[in-house]
Amino acid sequence: MTSLAVRGRRRRSSSTRNIVVLAVCALTILIPLYIAVVTALKSPGEIIAGTGIELPGSLYWQNFADAWTSTNFPRALLNTATVAAGTVLLVLVATSAFAYAMARNLHRWEFRVAHVFVLAALFVPFPIVMLPLVQQTAAWGIDNLFGLILLYFVFNLPLNTLLYTSFIRTLPIEIEQAAQLDGASTGRVFWRIVFPLLAPMNATVGILMFLHSWNDFLLPLVLLTDPDLRTLPLAQSVFSSTTNVSYGPAFASYLMSVLPVLVVYLISQRWVLSGVMRGAIQ
Incomplete structure (x- = not known):
């Protein structure tokens, strides 16, 4: 395997690691934001009965x-x-x-x-x-x-x-x-x-x-x-x-x-x- 191929494989491996790290960092922001949005759109009964991650049955704008x-x-x-x-x-x-x-x-x-x-x-x-x-x-x-x-x-x-x-x-x-x-x-x-x-x-x-x-x-x-x-x-x-x-x-x-x-x-x-x-x- 030539040195050029080795460097190309290393760059692809490094890019994959960077993508994984960025995806994990994005999830730490997107998951709490998702929970906040769905909770704000749920009725009090859905909030008490649910787990916090499911979508609301109907949009409750009264909140x-x-x-x-x-x-x-x-x-x-x-x-x-x-x-x-x-x-x-x-x-x-x-x-x-x-x-x-x-x-x-x-x-x-x-x-x-x-x-x-x-x-x-x-x-x-x-x-x-x-x-x-x-x-x-x-x-x-x-x-x-x-x-x-x-x-x-x-x-x-x-x-x-x-x-x-x-x-x-x-x-x-x-x-x-x-x-x-x-x-x-x-x-x-x-x-x-x-x-x-x-x-x-x-x-x-x-x-x-x-x-x-x-x-x-x-x-x-x-x-x-x-x-x-x-x-x-x-x-x-x-x-x-x-x-x-x-x-x-x-x-x-x-x-x-x-x-x-x-x-x-x-x-x-x-x-x-x-x-x-x-x-x-x-």
């Missing part, structure tokens, strides 16, 4: 109506969307500008110290600052959605700064220097030239921040005190703990909260790919 009213879903959805949109906007605008200043001035010792100081916050666990944080936000009167957006920005600043600075340092500085020779200010150079080139990283950071702020449970739990300000994960937790385990409405509320995330992901995934292609061409 979604019960979840809509019991969790105050429109209000919780509005709160969650406000927090997610505000967090993404603040992070993309403020962190990108902050990281640009860092990336282009790391040759100065004060910026190197500030950069190390910011990245050191990655090693500070949230439980250590959780209780002082609750007291401080209550004292400042920002134990609300605005405070939640601000804290998401602050807590994710180290990681997002690392991502942005690494990407900005790969951009050719000659483009910025040419614009500055034409009389453009630093701010104009960033917003008109650098920021559009950050499209792939903006998409990546935006998706990560959207998913984090949409799905987070712990920070809204310890920060928000007003029941009208509950986000979807918090509202669903309260609903599940006070309805004596009504699995049908509970799973229906989970599916309704996941649907906007899936829509945003499908739209933004296409935008990320196009942004990466634009970045590669430029």
Whole structure:
């Protein structure tokens, strides 16, 4: 057997193993999703009598109506969307500008110290600052959605700064220097030239921040005190703990909260790919 045939057999064997691993990983997501869908569409009698994996005899849409009213879903959805949109906007605008200043001035010792100081916050666990944080936000009167957006920005600043600075340092500085020779200010150079080139990283950071702020449970739990300000994960937790385990409405509320995330992901995934292609061409 020639060496070429041996290498071909090894590649096929490696591809088969990769397919098997990917199939197993996909099943770990698809099976729970399937159970959630069929449970949300079953009547209470079918849920009690069944094993959880069989299809519903008839579609029981009342679970979604019960979840809509019991969790105050429109209000919780509005709160969650406000927090997610505000967090993404603040992070993309403020962190990108902050990281640009860092990336282009790391040759100065004060910026190197500030950069190390910011990245050191990655090693500070949230439980250590959780209780002082609750007291401080209550004292400042920002134990609300605005405070939640601000804290998401602050807590994710180290990681997002690392991502942005690494990407900005790969951009050719000659483009910025040419614009500055034409009389453009630093701010104009960033917003008109650098920021559009950050499209792939903006998409990546935006998706990560959207998913984090949409799905987070712990920070809204310890920060928000007003029941009208509950986000979807918090509202669903309260609903599940006070309805004596009504699995049908509970799973229906989970599916309704996941649907906007899936829509945003499908739209933004296409935008990320196009942004990466634009970045590669430029």
